[in-house]
Amino acid sequence: MIQWDDFEVGNHRLRCPACGRGDRDKTLGLTIEADGKGVAHCFRCSFTESYRPDWGTRRQMPAAPRIKAVVTQKHETLSDYGRDLWSACKPLSGVAAAYLKARRCVIPPVDGDLRFHSALKHPTGYTGPVLVGLITDAVTREPMSLHRTWIQADGRKADVEPPRLLLGGHRKQGGVIRLWPDEAVTTGLGIAEGIETALSLAWAYAPAWSCIDAGNLAAFPVLPGIEVLTIGADNDAAGTAAAQECAARWADAEREVYVTRQAQNDLNDILKEAA
Template identity: 80%
Template sequence: MTIEADGKGVAHCFRCAFTESYRPDRGARQQAAPTPHIKALTTQKHEVLSNYGRELWSACTPLSGVAVAYLKARQCCIPPGDSDLRFHPALKHPTGHTGPALVGLITDARTCQPLSLHRTWIQDDGNKADVDPPRLLSGGHRKQGGVIRLWPDEAVTGGLGIAEGIETALSLAWAYAPVWACIDAGNLAAFPVLPGIEVLTIGADNDAAGAASAKLCAQHWAIADREVYISKQAENDLNDAIKEAA
């Protein structure tokens, strides 16, 4: 509240924005609080893969052409034909760009339930397409607890390799397969202990988040009496290391 020497005054509520002014010659005047503008929050809409996502996944094909050229140029191991990594020759990006893309099906690590899609726009020289960002997850979908099964469950008999990114996992596959990609450090840290897997090999990124997530994941598996190995390299990730050595 502000009161001036000539008797004028203003009362203002900073909580609800109600205002009342007073002038000796006019009396009190009230100004109602403005209607608050409520911004809609972006929330997760789909617990499982949406119909649109299923249609897009069905439109993808096994890796071929530009997809194989991209992976080979990145010195990546090519996953088997029944991998959850596929190819779309002309996928539209939100910027309007349309071009070839890798499409990964994200499934729940425990239940195999389809959750979302991971898309990477690519070029055959091993570089990502000139779009921002070149990688996208399906909007409004859950990715927590999900993985991209670069090798099918049937190939996982006693041991498994995991890494954050697709290219990192496919670099680890030269030395240890089958492999899955966990998408990011958070998912890798929370990767659950799965029955039937006695040995876990982690292709850790050489940064603070990567090291911390690998350590946490390894601790969970070690407590469960499983054998765990973590990669170490001078470069940021295994794909950087394998490209440097090529």
């Protein structure tokens, strides 16, 4: 149940009581009207709850059954659309550089696989600046997909849902965003789930790559020539398990492995709090 009295008039975002995966998983949109009436709806599971002061009680409506869409993977490698979009992107500058600096991230080198598009359309219709990461196979280096993050210069993500998207119909498993090029990777490498987390890890451990999510980090393969792996682990159940699985595999291969620990959810949260 939602504690309606805790919210002021206006729009709010919070964790869904039905499908929420953590405090940062704010898929529930909640609106309080001036007369005290309220309605909440989850964009993921369709959980709905409404409130009227004159009822004296809250009325909860169960989520309607949903049919899970089956997404057919069409592209094993980056599509022509993806290649054209990547070619249209520019080196990090302007809003992109301001966004990363506001989040206290290291700006990666220009020959890494993170670029910037000044005006890209979101499925909601919004058009704005975007960080674009090229996802390549961790082993073969084959381009696979693109990771897009709609951003603002003050370090916040754009007010769209969701602010991060992969290209539909493209393979993501086994991919990484090489924030530093292969030529910069000699005997050591840092990895993390998100781009901002990897660029926070880079203050202490560079070069660094983003594995995109916990599943890819858990499966990150042992690569030849890398003797030391540093993992910037997210402080949640999925992040901890992924880091442990990856670290165990690399340790079994007789590589030196370090895993970060912090009270905050990820390394970027530490930098933002310190700032």
